[in-house]
Amino acid sequence: MTTPMVSIRELRREYDAGPSRVTALDGVTVDLAAGTFTAVMGPSGSGKSTLLHCVAGLDRPTSGEVTVDGVHLGELDETGLTVLRRERIGFVFQAFNLISSLTAAQNVALPARLAGRRLSPADVAAALGDVGLADRARHRPVELSGGQQQRVAIARAMVTKPAVIFADEPTGALDNQTSRRVLELLRELATVRGQTIVMVTHDPVAAAVADSVLLLTDGRLVDRLDGASAEAIAARMTRAEATW
Numbered sequence: 184m185t186t187p188m189v190s191i192r193e194l195r196r197e198y199d200a201g202p203s204r205v206t207a208l209d210g211v212t213v214d215l216a217a218g219t220f221t222a223v224m225g226p227s228g229s230g231k232s233t234l235l236h237c238v239a240g241l242d243r244p245t246s247g248e249v250t251v252d253g254v255h256l257g258e259l260d261e262t263g264l265t266v267l268r269r270e271r272i273g274f275v276f277q278a279f280n281l282i283s284s285l286t287a288a289q290n291v292a293l294p295a296r297l298a299g300r301r302l303s304p305a306d307v308a309a310a311l312g313d314v315g316l317a318d319r320a321r322h323r324p325v326e327l328s329g330g331q332q333q334r335v336a337i338a339r340a341m342v343t344k345p346a347v348i349f350a351d352e353p354t355g356a357l358d359n360q361t362s363r364r365v366l367e368l369l370r371e372l373a374t375v376r377g378q379t380i381v382m383v384t385h386d387p388v389a390a391a392v393a394d395s396v397l398l399l400t401d402g403r404l405v406d407r408l409d410g411a412s413a414e415a416i417a418a419r420m421t422r423a424e425a426t427w
């Protein structure tokens with residue numbers, strides 16, 4: 184059996200919320216193989232973002248274990264987590280916006296620079312070319328459409344060739360056609376480049392592009408659908424929300 188790229192064991196995350204405690208994750212265990220594309224779905228408040236943040240090393244779980252590319256996240260201090268995020272993980276998050284004073288090319292090159300690595304202009308140009316923005320390298324975010332900005336964020340996430348890319352609602356703000364383009368791109372990263380993609384989405388059509396869909400309810404993993412159609416995913420979501 185091959186070692187999974189992402190291994191999640193009995194993951195719990197509780198928050199102190201005033202006098203009460205909120206259990207955002209309630210014992211999630213799952214393995215994700217290298218080169219697979221996984222969608223994470225579930226009703227609002229079911230723990231999707233918390234799961235992504237704990238697995239990407241942006242948040243610490245209350246208990247349980249996460250291994251990414253053979254590294255136990257719990258054994259790393261803050262510096263270790265920062266290095267791991269810079270070197271092995273790519274992010275396409277709404278919260279990780281582009282820097283407005285930098286051009287598209289400078290934004291793409293930034294994470295590598297922060298990690299002390301210089302990308303050649305050709306690498307940056309190739310990444311922008313891959314997302315269909317070769318002619319936009321010198322534009323600043325304000326001069327790009329929302330879909331183009333999201334594609335710059337994807338170019339930035341893929342340029343260092345990270346083992347795993349985490350995407351939180353990457354198509355949430357996009358029209359259908361741009362959304363399809365972004366999903367095809369993520370699909371290609373998994374299939375052609377063997378990168379592991381984990382994407383939170385509310386959209387069954389987006390989730391159907393993934394190899395499998397993890398369904399969270401109340402912080403628990405309640406189902407896993409492999410190779411399901413958008414219709415089958417939508418039907419399963421409706422049932423999950425009805426019992427919620």
Ligand SMILES: Nc1ncnc2c1ncn2[C@@H]1O[C@H](COP(=O)(O)OP(=O)(O)OP(=O)(O)O)[C@@H](O)[C@H]1O
Pocket residue numbers: 198199200205206207225226227228229230231232233234
């Ligand atoms: N910092 C926090 N402090 C207290 N409670 C929190 C905190 N962050 C999240 N929660 C709670 O944890 C639960 C899971 O939140 P999470 O954001 O992971 O859900 P989600 O499935 O991503 O939701 P949505 O689809 O609405 O974005 C919710 O009940 C939320 O209120």
